[in-house]
Amino acid sequence: MSIQVRNLHKNFGQFTALNNVSLDFPTGELVALLGPSGCGKTTLLRIIAGLENPDAGSVHFHGEDATNVHVRERNVGFVFQHYALFRHMTVFDNVAFGLTVRPKETRPDNQSIKKRVHELLELVQLDWLADRYPHQLSGGQRQRIALARALAVEPKVLLLDEPFGALDAKVRKDLRRWLRRLHDELHITSIFVTHDQEEAMEVADKIVVLNKGNIEQIGSPDDIYNNPASPFVYDFIGQVNLFHSRVDNGWAHIGDYKLPAPEHNTVIDQAAIAYVRPHDIELSESSSEGAIAARIAHVSTAGSVLRIELLHQLSNEALHVELPRAQERSLNLSIGAHVYAKPTSSKIFLQK
Amino acid sequence: MAGAISALNKRKTGAAHAATNESTWVRVTLISVALTFLALFLFLPLVIVFTEAFAKGAQVYFAAITEPAAAHAIKLTLIAAGIAVPCNVIFGLAAAWAIAKFDFRGKQFVITLIDLPFAVSPVIAGLIYMLLFGRQGFFGTWLGDHDIQIMFAVPGIVLATVFITFPFVARELIPLMQEQGKEQEEAAITLGASGWKMFWRVTLPSVKWALLYGMILCNARAMGEFGAVSVVSGKIREQTNTLPLHIEILYNEYQFAAAFAVASLLALLALFTLVLKSLLEWKAAREHELAVRAASAQ
Numbered sequence: 306m307s308i309q310v311r312n313l314h315k316n317f318g319q320f321t322a323l324n325n326v327s328l329d330f331p332t333g334e335l336v337a338l339l340g341p342s343g344c345g346k347t348t349l350l351r352i353i354a355g356l357e358n359p360d361a362g363s364v365h366f367h368g369e370d371a372t373n374v375h376v377r378e379r380n381v382g383f384v385f386q387h388y389a390l391f392r393h394m395t396v397f398d399n400v401a402f403g404l405t406v407r408p409k410e411t412r413p414d415n416q417s418i419k420k421r422v423h424e425l426l427e428l429v430q431l432d433w434l435a436d437r438y439p440h441q442l443s444g445g446q447r448q449r450i451a452l453a454r455a456l457a458v459e460p461k462v463l464l465l466d467e468p469f470g471a472l473d474a475k476v477r478k479d480l481r482r483w484l485r486r487l488h489d490e491l492h493i494t495s496i497f498v499t500h501d502q503e504e505a506m507e508v509a510d511k512i513v514v515l516n517k518g519n520i521e522q523i524g525s526p527d528d529i530y531n532n533p534a535s536p537f538v539y540d541f542i543g544q545v546n547l548f549h550s551r552v553d554n555g556w557a558h559i560g561d562y563k564l565p566a567p568e569h570n571t572v573i574d575q576a577a578i579a580y581v582r583p584h585d586i587e588l589s590e591s592s593s594e595g596a597i598a599a600r601i602a603h604v605s606t607a608g609s610v611l612r613i614e615l616l617h618q619l620s621n622e623a624l625h626v627e628l629p630r631a632q633e634r635s636l637n638l639s640i641g642a643h644v645y646a647k648p649t650s651s652k653i654f655l656q657k
Numbered sequence: 658m659a660g661a662i663s664a665l666n667k668r669k670t671g672a673a674h675a676a677t678n679e680s681t682w683v684r685v686t687l688i689s690v691a692l693t694f695l696a697l698f699l700f701l702p703l704v705i706v707f708t709e710a711f712a713k714g715a716q717v718y719f720a721a722i723t724e725p726a727a728a729h730a731i732k733l734t735l736i737a738a739g740i741a742v743p744c745n746v747i748f749g750l751a752a753a754w755a756i757a758k759f760d761f762r763g764k765q766f767v768i769t770l771i772d773l774p775f776a777v778s779p780v781i782a783g784l785i786y787m788l789l790f791g792r793q794g795f796f797g798t799w800l801g802d803h804d805i806q807i808m809f810a811v812p813g814i815v816l817a818t819v820f821i822t823f824p825f826v827a828r829e830l831i832p833l834m835q836e837q838g839k840e841q842e843e844a845a846i847t848l849g850a851s852g853w854k855m856f857w858r859v860t861l862p863s864v865k866w867a868l869l870y871g872m873i874l875c876n877a878r879a880m881g882e883f884g885a886v887s888v889v890s891g892k893i894r895e896q897t898n899t900l901p902l903h904i905e906i907l908y909n910e911y912q913f914a915a916a917f918a919v920a921s922l923l924a925l926l927a928l929f930t931l932v933l934k935s936l937l938e939w940k941a942a943r944e945h946e947l948a949v950r951a952a953s954a955q
Binding site for chain 2: 356376377382383387391392393402403451
C-alpha cells in the first residue's frame with residue numbers, strides 16, 4: 306500500500322516539529338526518515354500511524370484520505386524504540402495479542418492463532434522462546450518479537466521508530482541486515498526512523514533527510530551521499546572538512562589556496578562553504594599542483610582505515626584525512642612530518 | 658600482578674567501610690532508641706489490647722464480639738469499607754490514568770487536590786458533610802422535603818469514609834503509571850485493541866500490584882476511620898455505629914473487656930493488612946528487579 310502525506314504541520318507549543326511536509330512512500334519500498342533529534346522524523350512517523358494528530362495537512366493510504374481514521378482501523382504495524390512488549394505476557398501471548406483482541410466475528414479460532422504465531426516466531430527465528438517473558442530476553446530478541454507482534458495483524462504498512470536505537474553496536478549491525486532481508490522477503494511498505502546515517506544508507510531503498518521540520522533531500526542512498534542537495538545534508542552524512550571561501554569565476558578561494566568550482570563559473574565574488582570528505586584527499590611527500598602543505602598532528606590506526614589529522618595554514622581546524630591501511634608503509638606518518646594534501650573532489654555551496 | 662590488584666581492592670573496600678560506617682556506640686545507641694520506641698509505643702499497646710480482651714476469659718471475649726450491637730457494628734463497617742474501596746478503586750484508576758497518560762492544564766492542581774483528605778483533619782471532613790447534608794445544611798431542606806436521610810444514617814457514614822480514603826489508590830497508581838508511560842497502550846491500539854480491551858489486558862495487569870496495595874491501605878483506613886464518621890454518624894446503637902465508634906461507647910461505659918475484645922478485631926485487621934502489604938511489596942519489588950535486570954542485560 307502506498308502512503309502520501311500532504312502539507313503536514315505540527316507544533317508542540319512554540320516548537321515546530323513539522324513544517325509543510327509532503328511526501329510519497331511508494332508501495333513495497335523501505336524508506337528511512339533520517340535526521341538529528343528534534344528534526345520531526347518521529348512526529349511524522351507517529352502521524353502516519355495515527356498516534357499523533359497533525360495541526361494541518363492530510364495522510365492518504367492508497368489514495369484514500371486516512372487523516373481521521375482511528376489508529377486501530379489504519380492497519381499499521383508499529384515497532385517502538387523500547388520494544389513496548391507487554392511485560393506480563395509470554396512471547397507467544399505478545400505475538401498473538403493482535404489476533405486475540407479482535408471482535409468474536411473476525412477472530413481466528415485458537416488453532417489458527419497458534420499456527421500463525423508459530424509461523425511468525427519462525428520468521429523471526431525465535432520459535433524456541435515462545436514460553437518466555439520479555440524480561441528473560443536480550444534486547445535484540447525483544448525487538449524481533451516486537452516485529453513479529455506487529456506483523457501478526459498482517460499490516461499494510463510497517464512503521465519502525467528507531468528500531469535499533471536501544472541496542473549495542475554489534476547487535477544493531479546484525480539486526481539491520483536481518484531487517485533488510487526480511488523486507489526483501491515480505492515486500493511490505495516500510496518506513497523507519499533513524500538518526501544513524503550509516504544505518505539508513507545500509508538498509509533503505511530511499512532516504513528522506515529531515516531538518517527542523519523541513520525536508521532537506523529525498524533520494525537513494527547513493528544520491529544522498531554523492532550528490533547532497535544542501536550543506537546540511539553534506540554535513541550530516543559522514544564526516545567532512547569545512548572551509549569558508551569566496552567563489553569567483555569558477556574558483557573557490559580559501560586564503561591564497563583555491564579549489565575548482567566549475568558549477569559556479571558565472572558567480573562573481575560571493576561567500577561560500579567548501580566541503581571535502583576525508584577520503585577524498587590524497588597525501589604525498591612531494592609538492593604538486595593544488596596540494597596543501599601540512600604537518601601530521603595525529604594518526605589513528607585503530608580500524609579499517611587510517612585516520613590522520615593535519616595542521617595547515619588555511620584554517621585553525623585540523624584537516625581530517627582517511628587513507629587505506631596499505632599506505633601506512635609507503636608514507637612517513639610520524640607526528641610532525643611534512644606532507645602535501647591534495648583534495649581530489651570537493652563540493653561548494655554558495656551562502657545566501 | 659593480580660595479587661597486587663586484589664590486595665589493593667581489599668584495602669580500598671576496607672577504607673570505604675571505615676569512611677562510611679559510624680562507630681559501634683553510635684550504632685548501638687541509634688538502634689536501641691528505635692527499638693525501645695517501637696516496643697513502648699507500638700508493641701506494648703498491641704499486647705495490652707489482647708491481654709485486656711481476654712482478661713475475663715474467652716467466653717466474655719466471644720460474647721463481646723457476637724452480641725447484636727457488636728455484630729451490627731461489624732456489618733456496618735464492612736458495608737462502609739465495601740462501598741468505599743470499590744468507589745476509590747474506580748476513582749483512583751480514572752485519576753491516575755488521566756494524570757499519567759494525558760497532558761492538560763491544571764494537572765498539578767488535580768494532584769494536590771487528591772491529597773486534600775490527607776491534609777485536613779477528619780473531623781473537619783465530617784463537619785463539611787454536616788454543613789452540606791445536615792438538617793440546617795445547604796441541601797438540608799431539599800433532602801428533608803424528599804425524605805432522604807444522609808446525616809446520622811448509613812449514607813453519611815459511607816460518604817465520610819469515601820472522602821477520607823480518597824487518596825490511597827490514586828497515590829499508589831500515579832507514580833507507577835507515569836513511570837510506565839504509554840508505549841504499551843499505544844502498541845495495543847496499533848494492534849487493533851479497543852479501549853476497553855487495552856485497559857483490561859494491558860493497563861490493568863501492569864499496575865495490578867500497586868492497585869492491590871492501594872486497595873489494602875484504603876480498606877484498612879476505611880475500617881478504622883473514627884473522626885469523620887464520628888461526626889456524621891450520631892452514634893445510634895445498632896443503627897449507625899461502626900466498629901471504632903462501638904469501641905468508644907463500650908469504653909465510656911466502663912466495659913473494658915468488651916471494648917478491648919472488639920478492639921482486638923481491628924488490631925487483627927491491622928496485622929493482617931501488614932502481612933498482606935509486605936507480601937505485595939515483596940512481589941512487586943521482585944518483578945521490578947527482574948525488569949531492571951532484564952533492561953541492564955541488553
